[in-house]
Amino acid sequence: EADIYQTPRYLVIGTGKKITLECSQTMGHDKMYWYQQDPGMELHLIHYSYGVNSTEKGDLSSESTVSRIRTEHFPLTLESARPSHTSQYLCASSPVGISYEQYFGPGTRLTVT
Amino acid sequence: AQSVTQPDIHITVSEGASLELRCNYSYGATPYLFWYVQSPGQGLQLLLKYFSGDTLVQGIKGFEAEFKRSQSSFNLRKPSVHWSDAAEYFCAVRGDSNYQLIWGAGTKLIIKP
Numbered sequence: 001e002a003d004i005y006q007t008p009r010y011l012v013i014g015t016g017k018k019i020t021l022e023c024s025q026t027m028g029h030d031k032m033y034w035y036q037q038d039p040g041m042e043l044h045l046i047h048y049s050y051g052v053n054s055t056e057k058g059d060l061s062s063e064s065t066v067s068r069i070r071t072e073h074f075p076l077t078l079e080s081a082r083p084s085h086t087s088q089y090l091c092a093s094s095p096v097g098i099s100y101e102q103y104f105g106p107g108t109r110l111t112v113t
Numbered sequence: 114a115q116s117v118t119q120p121d122i123h124i125t126v127s128e129g130a131s132l133e134l135r136c137n138y139s140y141g142a143t144p145y146l147f148w149y150v151q152s153p154g155q156g157l158q159l160l161l162k163y164f165s166g167d168t169l170v171q172g173i174k175g176f177e178a179e180f181k182r183s184q185s186s187f188n189l190r191k192p193s194v195h196w197s198d199a200a201e202y203f204c205a206v207r208g209d210s211n212y213q214l215i216w217g218a219g220t221k222l223i224i225k226p
Contacts (some may be wrong), residue, residue, distance in 0.1 A: 033213075040221075042216040094212060100147075101161075102157075107187075109154070
């Protein structure tokens with residue numbers, strides 16, 4: 001079944017640790033996105049990609065980095081986690097061509113202690 | 114610049130009653146408009162979208178939305194809500210560039226038994 005997957009779903013980690021949040025999609029979409037979402041707030045775009053080896057920063061400044069080596073895989077990495085990184089991280093993808101609709105994974109709830 | 118306003122942070126509705134969630138947008142050209150729903154601890158699910166044509170759009174789970182250009186609105190409606198509709202609802206409009214979406218802050222729907 002075509003879908004978009006995120007792992008882990010929940011992560012509690014100490015300050016200073018390096019973490020990678022995984023996102024994979026089996027829908028053949030070329031466009032992929034990472035959002036940060038805090039409770040009661042709108043989604044903030046932190047990274048996006050329009051294809052392999054294409055990555056851009058979004059509107060919200062983030063200390064994270066992303067890579068897009070394969071079409072289906074778009075991991076997000078934090079080199080040194082801080083309590084200010086505590087948030088929900090949502091991955092999304094969008095179909096090939098002129099399409100704005102986005103399909104979301106279940107999210108990763110990150111807590112940095 | 115494009116923007117989306119969802120004036121109601123919370124709405125409480127009795128089960129079986131009708132629902133209308135408001136969304137106002139600012140966009141110079143023909144907007145592409147979306148409504149998404151987010152259940153607690155989950156990612157976002159696309160309810161419906163408007164690109165062109167009939168201004169009354171039908172979506173999943175019995176929802177519909179009406180595009181009114183003169184009012185710059187795209188309100189979401191449901192004739193009779195169920196307890197399972199309790200969730201957060203997000204309105205979005207396409208951005209000017211790069212297949213991005215501009216998001217509202219969301220409306221949390223609470224269902225009274």
